[in-house]
Amino acid sequence: MSDQSMQDKRPSPEALLEEAARETRGRLKIFLGAAPGVGKTYEMLLSAAARRRDGVDVAIGIVETHGREETQALVEGFEVIPRKRVDYKGRTLEEMDLEAILQRAPQLVLVDELAHTNAAGGRHPKRHMDVEDLLAAGIDVYTTVNIQHLESLNDVVAQITRIRVRETVPDAFVDQADEIEVIDITPGDLIQRLKEGKVYVPKTAHRALTHYFSPGNLTALRELALRRTAQRVDQQLLTHMQAHAISGPWAAGDRVLVVINEHPKAAALLRYARRLAERLRAPWVALYVETQHALRLSEAERDRIADAMRLAERLGGEAVTIPGGELANDILRYAEANNFSHLVIGRTKRSRLYEMFFGSVTYELVRSAGNIAVHVVTGQEHEQIGAKTVATRPVSTSGDPWSYLVSTGLVGAALGVGLVLTRILEVQNVALVFFASVLVSAVAYGLWPALFVSALSVLAFNFFFLPPLYTFTISDPENVVALFFFLVVALIASNLTANVRRQAMVARRRAKTTEDLYLFSRKLAGIASLDDLLWVTASQVASMLQVRVVLFLPDNGPLALKAAWPPEDVAEEADLAAAKWCWESNKPAGRGADTLPGARRLFLPMRTGRGPVAVIGIDSDKTGPILDPDQRRLLDALTDQAALAIERVNLAEDVDRAERAAEKDRLRSALLTSISHDLRTPLASILGAAASLRTLSGLSATDREELLSTIQEESERLNRFIANLLDMTRLESGAIAPNMSLLYIGEIVASALRRAEKILAGHRIERRIAADLPMVKLDAVLFEQVLFNLLDNASKYAPPNSTIRIQSWSDGTAVHLQVLDEGDGIPKEDLPRIFDKFYRVRKSDSQRAGTGLGLAICRGFVEAMGGLIEVANRSDRSGAVFTITLPVPAEQPETEAA
Amino acid sequence: MNGSATRVLIVEDEPPIRRLLRTSLASQGFLVTEAATGRSALAEIERAEPDLVILDLGLPDIEGSELIRELRNQGSSVPILVLSSRADEPGKVEALDLGADDYVTKPFGTDELLARIRTALRHRLQRQGELPLFRSGDLCVDLVRRIVRVRDVEVKLSPKEYDILRVLVAHAGKVLTHRMLLNEVWGGETDVQYLRIYIRQLRQKIEADPEQPRHILTETGVGYRLRAE
Known part of the structure; x- marks a missing residue:
């Protein structure tokens, strides 16, 4: 019980998502009227004028003034986006120019008559779809609609007014409006306005509309409009309450x-x-x-x-x-x-x-x-359910002529056998032979050919076997009865057999579909990479449905062609537009669909519970709709599976990304640890030493010297650390642009050793630089830093008075340089990570900690200069060996004789 | 010049560095004046005519290099010692090529700074009458007779090698950028790699251990310096 109430207190995710989606979309306000003539357009213009005074950028997409002066006067003040002219069956129609509005992108656009049906050739067949695009583009929309255009009220209104309105707006569209304003006037006022000619009525519909505007009708419509809006207010409250986890009475549990x-x-x-x-x-x-x-x-x-x-x-x-x-x-x-x-x-x-x-x-x-x-x-309605979303190919059921031809042949064969039996073997009852042909036909071709065979058999039997022979007359009444029963039995048998055949076919088709789906899902399950997955999906759908397939997926934002069967890598402009629309609206588009029917392909969104993941486009050489309804259903099943698989791969990538982010976090905290440790330790020593020198009296000369050395050494250490941090930052920000020129490695070794003189004071240095080293291309400053860091590293890890060896030689194609120390070497498990940022080898307390940056910088710099750096443990004794390999340029400068 | 004390102008916007320089130089008997910006430095140089300028390259108002350019354009030959940071080799090279005499990299030791100051001042005096004989450690160069001796043994140098050494000797103790050397010896138009080759050959002739040179020092990313002892 308490669990239940806890759960109820949490905002429902759907409600939150719905609220979030509203943030980026344009806001939709609907001026809802009970009937034409209530003044919706006028009210809309008044509201828009108020918004414009507030500094909102308002434009008129389309407003029908129907020649009324007050309305016309209101329109004058606005920017009107010119209408598009569409030629339709010899007439020129004016339509709202959706593209122009999207391009102009005002903050608020006025779109009159939401339920309008566009002329063919536009982007969408319905104006409300245009509005959907405007909203999706982040443009606010004011629009008008009458209550009778609402899809779910369509038949109620038709019952009230006896006029069925063909232009409807889906309820879901109206429900998503951010605001609905009911433009309400009393039926009496409206009828008065009608009489004064203030209501626009097309001449042709005048008589019908007189009935429409009866007081009773108007009252009913008005009530309908008010009730519908009241319901919506309820719904809004509900969304608000759910989004804010206010417990309420909505959990009725009705379904x-x-x-x-x-x-x-x-x-x-x-x-x-x-x-x-x-x-x-x-x-x-x-x-x-x-x-x-x-x-x-x-x-x-x-x-x-x-x-x-x-x-x-x-x-x-x-x-x-x-x-x-x-x-x-x-x-x-x-x-x-x-x-x-x-x-x-x-x-x-x-x-x-x-x-x-x-x-x-x-x-x-x-x-x-x-x-x-x-x-x-009880419905009296016999209406068509509106335009089909995707047209499908009609399936021919008349049976093909071939089956009738073969059936005729079967009867012929039965006749032949019958003749042989009666004339030669003198078998009397040959009706069963014909009966066999009926059954064969029913099994092979179904009901209609079997009925055809039954009729033909009766005629043939009568003609060839029943006296008088070779006529269609029958002399013996007994034979009439026999023939009649033959026909009845044949018909029943045909029907039964055809049923069995149909069942078998259904079973086979179902089994085939199930098997196909199963195979498909098995295939998908084994695939981990998105590219393979898309490729398999494309080829499978193509082979199962005998179509050409393209798959579009968002590629870091815009939709791009990701896979195709047969392989293809270019998408036409029109196809891309249709795919894009399909993706954005989550609805079918292209050939055979409502939107952009001019495209070559039909595009369907591939979606999962979390929304669309891809768009599939299909086409074939057949004219007309590409798929029959069965295929359409199979396609849906296939794309559903593929969509799930794509989502799975995407999720896996998300997990990957999360892991990488976690790694980044780990690095960041390592950085913080490192900085706080490596900055504070020397600072503490310096501050302490300085304070001691100042405050402690009676320090001996050696004590003073000690403290002063501490200050100097720790400052130098701090300086090196900061230099490393700066180098690392330069590397990571990509600010390293090596200034490469030909030089001798020995020269840089010398200057690096000179710079490292102090830190190497406690070690012996052994140099083995081959005399005949060719010049290599390097950035002298970066390379000196690499060597300095390697020497610094060696000095930290090798015991005092041990030897650090630098050796370099060339094998003609590459120059190798090694820094070898006589420390403990590097534990095996640390070897692969030694060049990682902030990675430090654990060691005993007596040794000073490294910063975990020096070697990472070495690798960064060496790689930036086109070289290679590796680490290993020495084979001749304990200790580490770092090897840098640099390519020898083909052209060495010519030298004058020395 | 008033009196015998050497006047040093410190151009630096960071007070702690100014304080460090002021105390260490004053303790060595220099007469120190200070400027925190490039403009006040220009005014101070005109007013006080210092014997040496210590210039930080990162000033708040004028680029250090601009200041050098302006001073040299005005015909001032006051020695300029540049304070610069590590990893700013291009900035050092630019300052030197514009006419700065030498540089010290921050953070620096006082001993290093004083050595550079002394070198710069010596060159200022030498300009009036150049010495015909250069000695440093085991190296001896007779500029009049064009004879080079190492540990009292004459060394044969090719003409280019001698030219390089002559230029280094003329600026002994000071850093010379690659471009300065190339201009002086080749008249420009030669790649730095040839300079490296000749320096290497020169080192093989005059250094006891060419891989650990004591005379011709490499200032990585900037140029070369001939040690003067």
Whole structure:
């Protein structure tokens, strides 16, 4: 119980995300009216004028004044972005110029009539999609819409007014508005305005609209608009409360399940479910149960189901398809398993007789629903569910002529066998031979060819075997009965066999799909690199669907072509634009889709629960839609899997990045430790020594000398450390630009030794520099520092009075220089990391600690000069050996004879 | 020149360094004046006519190198000793090429600084009458008879080698940049690598251990200096 309440107090992630998404998008304000003529446009212009006075950069994208003077006067003050002219079927139409607005990028743009349908050829078929792009570009939008254009209220309004409006705006779009202002006037006032001619009415629609503007209608519409806005206010409050973890009454736990089928009234069912879910503030799911029956559906019916599922998603629901056999049982099992509290179903119009034989799903559901509330909705709607998101290829069901030809051949063969049997072997009953041909045809080609064979067989049997022979007349009544029963049995057998065949085909297809998917997922699972993954995805999708595939992924920001099958590395401008749009809007685009249908390919977003991860583009040589509905479903399944795999790889990379960041943090803290230690230790000695010299009386001369040496030595140490820090900083910031020239290594060894004279005072130095060393290209200053650091390092790790050897020789192609000490050497496990920043070999307390920078600088400098530095332990005795290898330039300067 | 004390102008914006220089130089009998900016330094040089200027290259108002350029353009020949930091070899080279006499790298020891000051002052005096004979350690160069002796043994030098040595001797104790040497010996237009080759040959002839030179010292990234003892 307490756990539960703790959980409730946490802001819901969805609510926070929603709030965050609002930060970068433009803000949307909708002026919502109950009916035309309430003055939405006028109000919008007034509000915009107020914003402009506040210094906001406002432009008009499109505003229809319909010649009204007050409105026109308001428009005058604004910058109007010129409309685009579109030629459509011989007429020139004016449309809002989306590209121009995006380019002009005002802070706020006014877009009248949100539900407008654009002329063909624009970027989007619907104006609200244009507005979506504007918002995505960070531009604030003021827009107007009437209540009857809302998708979910569409049929309610149609019922009230008897006028169905074709132009609709998805509810989800209206729901995302940051502000909705209802422009409300009383029905009486509106009718008055209509009479005064203040309401724009197209001439052609005058009669219809008179009915529309009846007081009753207007009151109903007004109520609808106000209620819709009130609901939204609720929703806003809810979002706010969830985002701020205010405990509230929303956790009702209601879930709505709506069951749809291929019936045209699915859309009305979905809208009902959405309204119900909204009132209950509950999530909702549209369920389609795919049974045997699904196989007999026409493509139009299949399309209707797919469209209904997409409509469900558009209305804010979730679309789910499950396989099933017994409809009522499957629905209830699903509903119970997923905790649905409400079930919405449509009432089927089947005859009493049909229900007596086959039962009624509705009755069955109501009877066994238990705790689930069942809503049985009677829809009179027979409407098309709006434009399809992606057009698919119709599948031919008429059967191919070949099957009929072979079937005819089968009958011919049966006839031949029959003739042989009767004429030569004198077997009387040959009907079964024909029956065999019916069955063969049914098994091979399905129902229609089998029926064709049945009919043909009856004719042939009659013609060749029933007296009078070679006529279609039958003399013996007994034969008439026999022939009749032959036909009946043939028909039944055809049907049964065809059913079996269909089931077998379904099973095979399902098995094939499942196997393909399984293989695909197995393949994907084994891949760790993104490139391989994309390549496999592209080639698999291409081979399974017989299409060409391109994959786009964001490449450090912009979308780029990442894989293709057949391989291709250039994306056309139009394709890239479509892919980009698809990516940004998370919706299909390109060939066969609503947006940019002119592109060569169809682009679909590949998404996971966290959003889109890639865009897949497909095309083929076929004309018309690229995929049939089955293929479309397979593609969805494939891309879902691939998207998950891509996300997995991306996540792995994220983990990598996190680890690298952690490593960086480790370095940073090492740096802090190092600085605080290496700066403070010498400073403490210096300060202490100076203070002692000043305050302690009675110091002997040797004591004073000791303290003074401490100050000097520690200062020098501090100086070296700071020099190292500076060098490291220069290296890391890339400020090292070696000034390379030809020189003798021996000369630099000499100056480095001279500089290191003091720190090497306690060691013997042995030099073995070959006399005939060629000149090498180096930056003298950097190389001297490298040698100094190596000598400094050796002096720290080698015991006093031991020998530090510097040797150098050449093998013609390279000059090698080694610094060898007689210390303990370097522990094996430290060898690979010895050149790492801030890496210090652990050693006994008596030795002075290094800074962990000197060798890192050595490596940085040597590599910057094109050389190589390595470390090893001496083989002849204990001690470390550092080896620098430098290439010998091909051209050595000519020298005059000495 | 008033009196016998040598007047040194310290041009440095950091008070602690000024204090260090003031106390150590004053203790050695120098008459010290100070300037914290380039402009006040120019005014002070005009007013007090110092015998030597110690100049920090990183001044707040004028680039140290600009100051050198301006002084030399005005015809002033006052010796200039530059204070510079390590890893700023290009800055040292620029200052020297513009006419600075020598440099000391921060942080520096007082002994090193005093040695440089003495060298710079000596050259100022020598300009009036150059010595015909140069001696330093076991090296002896007779500039009139063009004879070089090491440990009293005459050494044969090629003309170029002798030229290099002559230029070094003329500025003994002072650093000479690669460009100065190239200009003096080759008249410019030669790569620094040839200078390195000749220096190496010269060292093989005059140094007891060419790999550990005692006479011709390498100032890495800047040039060469002939030790004067």
